[in-house]
Amino acid sequence: MTNNLVIPAQQNPAASYSIYNRKTRISDMVLTALIYLCASVSILVLVGIMGYVFARGISQINVEFLTSVPSTIKGTFGIIGNIVNTLYIVIITLLIATPMGVGSAIYLNEYAKGGRAVRVIEFTTETLSGIPSIIFGLFGYVFFGTTLGLGYSILTGSLTLSLMILPLITRTTQEALKTVPESYRSGALGIGATKWYMIRTILLPSAMPGIVTGVILSIGRIVGESAALLFTAGSGYLLPKDFFGKILESGGTLTIQLYLSMQKAKYDQAFGIAVVLLVIVLAINGLAKFLSHKFNTEVKES
Template sequence: MVLSKRRIKDGIVRGLIYLCAAFSVTLLVGIIVYVLAKGISSVNWEFLTTVSSAIKGTVGIAGNIVNTLMIVLITMLIATPIGVGSAIYLNEYAKPGKIVTLIEYATETLSGIPSIIFGLFGMMFFGEKLGFGYSIMTGSLTLIVMVLPLITRNTQEALKTVPDSYRNGAIGLGSGKWYMIRKIIIPSAMPGIITGAILAIGRIVGESAALLFTAGSGKLLPRGLMGLMDKPFQSGGTLTIQMYLSATSEGEFDTAFGIAVVLLVIVLAINLGTKALTKHFDVRGKE
């Protein structure tokens, strides 16, 4: 009798656990299906290649796509070397002590700061103090600070997996420390560095709160080469920002769902791609 009561109780607990696990999967599938069902009809060639214009009667997000690419490019070009450099210092140069603890604590703190705070700081410092205003540059500089911990930490993890025998071997053969890092350590840690960079790109593409008051909401396409050179110093709304505006102040839900489809495809591709990459490198590493 006691035993069967126990069994019922265990059964209920087990059922609850299965239910919770099923919830995550259902939620993901639900979100994907819902967004696709609502948005796929808005996505066509015109939507992806033109700019919304009342005069021409077009609805398009080409300008936002260019802005997003530009912000990703500028941010990663600056953030990757800094993040990797920081990880190299922490793993290869620093001796355990106060400075390392402080840097690691700062990196940790930085990754816990919400994006809206980065947005405020970026607006005040890069936008107003340094005078970049609402521009792609302000947005990128803000995001550099935001993704730095992500890149540093992933690189650090990768550096830790490089066996010490590589270091000793290189030094023993008479290599200088920097030469060893450049030729042996960084190439060996490359898979981890790339994974971190791709994850950072995903974070940038999905970011919105940090960009609303830094990069602004401009949606025009740059005109010609000069336009492209000037673009970083002009306001530029990313896909997420345009989606937010379409769904709230503009009330254009078809556009919002269309952008949601594009965002979802990018984000899912980035994540599945990273997974495939990690697996590929893992297999190669074991050979």
């Protein structure tokens, strides 16, 4: 009969290093408290900003504010024209930047061999994402507006914003493609699938949560941009008479109208627009979370 011997901790050095026997150090407690403090400050700042903006601007939100345009004759103020212009710029910018960004990421991740050229492209992409938006606006005004003759128009603003969000879509798509297991690639190629067929049917669906998240975050940047659009898209606020003709006309977004209202010392109008912008940003972030969770669930089930 075998006797189970219990070896004391003094005779078993491994037992003395067990995580159950470790003492809580004061430095660990201090760092933990600092982490919770920083998180609490971040939450309080967010709540404070949102609370102040909503308290100042919620009284301005009504049907007339959301469904009319500014009129000196009628004495009314509304932002429906700015909302429509914002939708124009978001849709056109995504139609231009999304295919280019996803295509660039596929090339860099799946076709280009690692080397100096790829490193240079990635470096320039990261540098492009750090350029101030006012410089993009200046370039867009000179190149798209003046050189190409597009003037102050929604198309000029959309082309400029496409350059701004292109690095974001490219990098997020690259990271999403890198998370796809290598076995998916080798398995598809092993059964005779072409590389493009493998990318189209396996890699892109698997990486879709990251791609969608990047696109939706790009929408948030488009909605919140003002400096670049002030130089390129102008400040027009009228509703479009021609759906496609509006693309070549001046169109001010919500952020531009907010800037103009602050410039004219119409603070109540500015805070009302700020409330609408906050609601849009919260909706975009919520949509990103929802779609990311949904795609992750579908990928796991498949």
